[in-house]
Amino acid sequence: MKKLILTACAALFCSAVQASPAADAKLSINKNNIKVWTYQDSENPIMMYKAETTLNVPIEQAVSLILDVDHAVKWVPFLGSMKVLSRDPKKGEFQLYMVLDFPFPLKDRDLVVQGKMSKDAQGIISIQNKALKKGYPLNKEYVRLTNYEGDWSFQKLGPQKVKVSTYGYANPEGSIPLSAANMFVQQQPYQMLRKMKAELSKPKAAAALPDILK
Template identity: 30%
Template structure:
């Protein structure tokens, strides 16, 4: 029994060790900017993974934006590249991401947390496995998915929105096209969020 307990502790420690801790990015300033416009997009490397960031000032209060982000069951109506968003548990969701032809769809399972303080609201997520969603051959599973939405109010009706994600696409997606894909994703996520806020 003692050996089993030790094994469980070791396995849990390994999982924690190799999980992407997006919160550590606050210490890093080494971002390569790939778009310097109203939506600022850049990327950096952490633990061998390309971590991407899109930032924009939106003319809406923090509460309105966070209400959309935490409504995970409605994601397919907001972020239009998502073809499925299914709650598996209170804090676990399964997401399918449509990719342009001829690439396979990507899917991932994430566990999320929500944090709120006077100065910001954070929705952070990281990949997990789940017995109800086995790996399917028609999709490429993003086993290292991780990221966060970070909202900081600059006034009563303006919020600085930052979306951070692991830009690894795995499978058959060519590395030379990563930068273009990151720009597309960053722009789409911000534009779709703005569209949802304007409805």
């Protein structure tokens, strides 16, 4: 079976997962059929977000792109490298180690992610992710991220149409101004979904999904 695992969480700095934006969410971006809402709670100074779009491809093709670890560095923003630490295809669980390339003069980040894939009775595919505090040796060249949660969901709207939603929160750690971090939260999900659309427009056969998602 082709090596499949979640990749998109590598570039997302985001938050608590929920089915719709919070009541006080602000629609920060609405262009190119991509919407990004940002909001905050009392415990997190850094904004959370939800972003969504619709894609004119089969749901299997969209999910396959997110799961293709070998192809991720070619399109996922800020992803320097990634490797699979463990996986359990029957349970849909996996662990990843990834390095994120931050712009100079900021130090690059790394993190260990625990993820789980599932499909509900309505056919909605979900991928949930959470950073672990342990699982891989610390490297002094990087700032380790330990406060991250994120989610992807894929809802089939037709044979050639899928609704893609992503939610998240992350503390980027280190000396990053809060205003800069919050600006990143607004732009990053938009750029992620824009690049995802561009990548899916290229001719490519969809890989087979893990059995747990079929």
